[in-house]
Amino acid sequence: xxxxxxxxxxxxxxxxxxxxxxxxxxxxxxxxxxxxxxxxxxxxxxxxxxxxxxxxxxxxxxxxxxxxxxxxxxxxxxxxxxxxxxxxxxxxxxxxxxxxxxxxxxxxxxxxxxxxxxxxxxxxxxxxxxxxxxxxxxxxxxxxxxxxxxxxxxxxxxxxxxxxxxxxxxxxxxxxxxxxxxxxxxxxxxxxxxxxxxxxxxxxxxxxxxxxxxxx
Numbered sequence: 001x002x003x004x005x006x007x008x009x010x011x012x013x014x015x016x017x018x019x020x021x022x023x024x025x026x027x028x029x030x031x032x033x034x035x036x037x038x039x040x041x042x043x044x045x046x047x048x049x050x051x052x053x054x055x056x057x058x059x060x061x062x063x064x065x066x067x068x069x070x071x072x073x074x075x076x077x078x079x080x081x082x083x084x085x086x087x088x089x090x091x092x093x094x095x096x097x098x099x100x101x102x103x104x105x106x107x108x109x110x111x112x113x114x115x116x117x118x119x120x121x122x123x124x125x126x127x128x129x130x131x132x133x134x135x136x137x138x139x140x141x142x143x144x145x146x147x148x149x150x151x152x153x154x155x156x157x158x159x160x161x162x163x164x165x166x167x168x169x170x171x172x173x174x175x176x177x178x179x180x181x182x183x184x185x186x187x188x189x190x191x192x193x194x195x196x197x198x199x200x201x202x203x204x205x206x207x208x209x210x211x212x213x214x215x216x
Contacts, residue, residue, distance in 0.1 A: 001148065002140075002144075002145050002148035002149050002152065003148040003149070003151045003152035003155070004152060005152065006148065006149045006150075006151070006152025006153050006156070007152035007153075007155050007156045007159075008152075009135065009138075009152075009156075010058075010135045010152065010153050010156035010157070011156040011159055011160065013131050013135060014054060014128065014131060014132065014135075014156060014157065014160045015160050015163065016197060017083070017127045017128050017131050017197050017201075018050070018123060018124060018128055018160055018163075018164065019190060019193065019194060019197075020123075020160070020163045020164045020166075020167035020168070021167050021190075022186070022187070022189070022190025022191075022193065022194070023122065023123055023167070023168075023190065024167040024168050024170065024171040024174060025171065025174070025175060025178075025183055025186060025187050025190065026090070026122065026187060026190075027039075027042075027043070027046070027118065027122070027123075027168045027171050028168075028171035028172055028174070028175045029175075029187075030118065030122070031118070032172075036172055039168075039169075039171065039172060040169055042113075042114055042118060042168070043164070043165055043168035043169040043171070044165055044169075045114035045115075045118075045119075046114055046118045046119050046123055046164060046165075046168060047161045047162065047164040047165035047168070048161070049114060049115050049119040049120075049124075050119050050123050050124040050128075050160070050161050050164050051157055051158060051160075051161035053119065053120065053124040053128065053129065053132075054124060054128060054129075054132045054157040054160065054161070055154060055157050057128070057129040057132035057133050057136070058132040058133065058135055058136040058153050058154075058157060059136060059150070059153075059154075060136075061129065061132060061133030061136055062133055062136055062137045065133065071208075072133065072134060072137060072205075072208065073205045073206075073208035073209045073212070074205070075129075075130045075133060075134075075205070076130050076134065076201050076202065076204050076205030076208065077202050077205035077206065077209075078126065078130075079125075079126035079127045079129060079130030079131075079198075079201055080127060080130065080198045080199065080200070080201030080202030080203075080204075080205060081198070081202060082121070082125065082126040082127065082198070083125065083126065083127035083194060083195075083197060083198030083201060084195050084198030084199055084202065085198075086121065086125070086194070086198075087191045087192070087194035087195030087197075087198055088191075088195055090187065090188075090190075090191035090194070091188055091191040091192055091195060123164060127197065127198055127201055130201055131201070132157070134204075135153060136153065139153075
């Protein structure tokens, strides 16, 4: 079934680049001063906004790229670079990164930071958008196959949003259970995996560029 295949294609790809479990620890450090109740509210808002970002990128991203004359390869290269740079900041100096994000959040208040910086670029940033656009570009031309593909893609975006909500909502309990040392270790591991994902996205973009030149 096309919808099932689309879901099985999209969900692992989006889940891996969003990395809700790893980002939950960073979410906790960024929002710790707001209190548990506010963190739960922010987790719901970030999940909702994240779903919107993924759906818009998947359904309309390719049309936006066409309008501005941007190739999918360029999006992958740029998005992968942004993801890799952000991951390097987390890997090299996670405490400084978290303090900067926390100060941004405190300056903007609770609700105002739900979209920026918590959703964009912290949770569903350029890397997620690049993956979503690439997935949307794989859609069939028309007919029932198109409807099934779009349904599976939408369900995958919704499922990733649910994992964001559950992971971020559980972040305070997870952080308390792990303790400071384990939390820092896992944060660095998540940052390293995120950097690998960014590099992989760039590799896909470079492969697209080379394939295009080879076809000339």
